[in-house]
Structure formats: structure tokens, C-alpha cells
Amino acid sequence: MAPTKKSIANVPVNRIEEFLGNPDIQNEWKTSLVPDEGLPSLFFLHACHQDAFIKKKAIEEIEPGGASSDWTSLAQTLMERLSLVNRIEFVEKELKNVSSRLTRIEGLCEKAFQGVVCVPISTFAPEPFEIIRDFSVVVQPEEDCFVATLFDANISSSGETREEAVSNVKDLILMIFRGFEDDDELGPAMIRQKHALLSLIRRK
Amino acid sequence: MANNITKEHAEKIAGKLEAVIEAGAKHDLAKIYYKDKRVAQYGIQRDSKKDAPHTYIPGQIFVSKKDCLLLAQCPLSRDGWVEILKAKGIIEEDDTDKES
Numbered sequence: 428m429a430p431t432k433k434s435i436a437n438v439p440v441n442r443i444e445e446f447l448g449n450p451d452i453q454n455e456w457k458t459s460l461v462p463d464e465g466l467p468s469l470f471f472l473h474a475c476h477q478d479a480f481i482k483k484k485a486i487e488e489i490e491p492g493g494a495s496s497d498w499t500s501l502a503q504t505l506m507e508r509l510s511l512v513n514r515i516e517f518v519e520k521e522l523k524n525v526s527s528r529l530t531r532i533e534g535l536c537e538k539a540f541q542g543v544v545c546v547p548i549s550t551f552a553p554e555p556f557e558i559i560r561d562f563s564v565v566v567q568p569e570e571d572c573f574v575a576t577l578f579d580a581n582i583s584s585s586g587e588t589r590e591e592a593v594s595n596v597k598d599l600i601l602m603i604f605r606g607f608e609d610d611d612e613l614g615p616a617m618i619r620q621k622h623a624l625l626s627l628i629r630r631k
Numbered sequence: 632m633a634n635n636i637t638k639e640h641a642e643k644i645a646g647k648l649e650a651v652i653e654a655g656a657k658h659d660l661a662k663i664y665y666k667d668k669r670v671a672q673y674g675i676q677r678d679s680k681k682d683a684p685h686t687y688i689p690g691q692i693f694v695s696k697k698d699c700l701l702l703a704q705c706p707l708s709r710d711g712w713v714e715i716l717k718a719k720g721i722i723e724e725d726d727t728d729k730e731s
Contacts, residue, residue, distance in 0.1 A: 570635060572684040583687030584658065584674050598657040599674040606653065606660060606672070614670035616693065616721045 542568040546575070546593050554601055555631045562627050564596050580623035581616070604628060636688050636696065639681040640703035641673070644688065647702055648709050663692070665713060665722050693721050 586592035650661035658674035673691035701707035
């Protein structure tokens, strides 16, 4: 007795997934399914998300009794088109994401660098210290103040204005420099800080 | 402002980390020791209000702003801070047997 034929168009997508993953179901369905107009759109829409091997296998397996070469060719063309559409949609979606992230990053950069200035330090006068080589402190606006930092030595101070922040960090630099003249044993970060300062300033 | 680090926070942290305070012209320098080694230090501005921003403190004691606030507000202890610095290599494990 001939097996009952039913349209794959009525098969839910999750069953098609089973079909793709389970050889037993494939064998069972191979004899009971007949390709029709619903097949390519339903089946290949799903198949487009599978890898090339499964797509190929699906084309081979889905034709009970062998499909006509026209149908196979039509299905392949449709699959390629759907695959292309999927890729274009994916690329468009990614492009939108990238574009939106870029806009956000541009905004953050603009905010982060707004008002950031490098201030060259050329003298500690009237203090008895001189500069060995030119260096700058970076002044960044914060919510309620400006922070001046000598990044090489990881020394920061703040002030209500840029000038005050720079003046404060200069004071702190000298205070820390003097502090290294005692006999304290130092941890790694303090050794780095001391060496950074010794490469920049010295007593007159 | 509630989440900003202020002079008051900086002073609390200095107390908690048992910092030695050295008075200067514009700053008090908080020097923090671990097993007799100076491992970190930062300036606290003198003559500023207690809510004066000291937003640079986290970088000076090598922790995040969040951990810095936790130090000031109690949940993070000196021992917790030491563990963070050990993880970052700011405090060396060799020092372990020196602290009483």
C-alpha cells in the first residue's frame, strides 16, 4: 500500500529541525512527504540557517522518489537567494549596530577629551628645585573640579580651576620628592614613582 | 555628588589604611605602609572643605572608584585592600611574614 502523502508545507518548523538532525525521522518522512509549492519557502528558509553540508544533504534527502531536475534547480536558486537575503539582512543589522556604537563612542570621546589640556612644567621657582627634562601634567575636568596628573609618576591633585589644580600638583610633586629623601623602604609602585621623579627634577 | 570622593573620604581612608600623615604647605601627604614598606601615598588638600572633590584618590591607592568608596564607607577593610594590591603586584607576597 502506498504511504500516505502529506504536504511539508504543513510541517512546523521545529519538526523540520528534527528532520535535519535525525536520520530515522528523515527515513520515515522520506516516504510520506511530497514536495509542493510550500516546500521551498518553508524548508529552505530554515535550511538557510544550517551549514552548507546540511543544506546539500537536505536537498538530496527531501525528494521522495527523486525530484525533477527543474525542481532541484529551482530549490537551489531559491536557497541561494534566501541565503543572500539573509546575509544582506545580517550585514545591514551589523552595520546598524556598528554605526550606533560608533556614534556612542564618538560622543564618549568628545566628552572624555573635552577640556583636557597638557600643561608644560618649566619651573618650580621659588622652590630650590630644577627641571632635568621638560614634562607636562595633564589637566582633566571632573564633575566639580579639575584634576592635574603627572602620569609618569602617578601623582594627582585637584583644584576648582585648572590653574589651582596645576599649582596643587606641583606642590604635591615636590612634597613627594622630598619624602623620598628619607630612608623609607619602598614597595614597587613607590620605587617606580621615585625613579620617575628623579628623572624629572633635582635639587638646585 | 554622593558618589564622588571627597576630602572627608580621603581622610577616612587614610585612617582606615593606618596612613602616616605628613603635613605640607598645601597638602597633607598620607603615606601608607605595609610590613614597614611604603606601598602607596596620596595628597589630601589642606584648607579645603570636607566635601572638596578628591576624585584622584582611587588611582593613587590602586583601586577602582567603587572600592575606594567601599574603603571610606566601611565594607572594604585594610586587609581587603592589601589583598587587592597583592593581586596587582603592588604589594609583594615576599612581605607576608614581616607584618605582625
